[in-house]
Amino acid sequence: MQIPIDSLESIRNRLNQIHLSLRKLSDQINHHNRHPNQVKLPSYSHIQNQFQVLITQLQSVASNLDNNENVLKNTNVYPLPSFPAAQHEGLVTTLLRKKPLPEVDEWIDKAISDVESFNIDIVKDDEFAKWSSSKVQELKEEFQFYGFHLDEELHFLKTEEGKRETQEKQRLQNERDEIERRITDGGKTGLNSNQVLKFMYQGILE
Structure with a gap:
């Protein structure tokens, strides 16, 4: 191989x-x-x-x-x-x-002790996490999401002034992304707070 x-x-x-x-x-x-x-x-x-x-x-x-x-x-x-x-x-x-390092052995023993003291069934806990994830996905499919703007804000975004404001925000975001690409390994942009939260809760990176 x-x-x-x-x-x-x-x-x-x-x-x-x-x-x-x-x-x-x-x-x-x-x-x-x-x-x-x-x-x-x-x-x-x-x-x-x-x-x-x-x-x-x-x-x-x-x-x-x-x-x-x-x-x-x-x-x-x-x-x-x-x-x-x-x-x-x-x-x-x-x-x-x-053999694991002594400090790793301590982490393992502490984790086992914590699980026993809290009476946590790891298998059942994993099963519940999988069920919760599938249930959330199932419920999401029953709804339609259109963002967080009010009707007045959506109407404003369709006007010339709203379009200019959107373009300016996009320009500033592109500048921030370019700065991050220069300071980040691999030339990639960092994740914003919403992306981090989505990854933490759904395991999805966009």
Whole structure:
């Protein structure tokens, strides 16, 4: 089987970028918590931009993982004879490690403990989530949605002034998108709040 080295290396690089982005944001918040009178929290727009970058990075990783699902399920990592194991002993140990890290074991044990203490049946919980999703979709099909404008607003949008206003709003949005493409990895625009909420509730990205 041909191993898609470029795609797998892209996953590793993206995960590293996500790690660095999260650590940077965490350091900024922790620095403020340690010195609240000397260091201000990042602005809302700054945090939102970082969040949008993270969403884009996660979306890229998810896409690569999905495209390489079969390879990842059937590939075992091991060093080739030519691998400089002496110089990169730490990396080899990490790649060959089968047992979860101690902190991961703690997360697993805590999750199991929480489930037992709350008497949560995960299987039933998943079944209920699937039923809820299908029920919402079923109910949505019984209605017609025309947006959030009043009749007066819809009438205004059809006038020349309304059309000019719509064009100006679109121009400003295009400018914001272009700025985001310049600062976002992959030249993609970030997700607005409505898209993020839709993804959280429906798992749909438009």
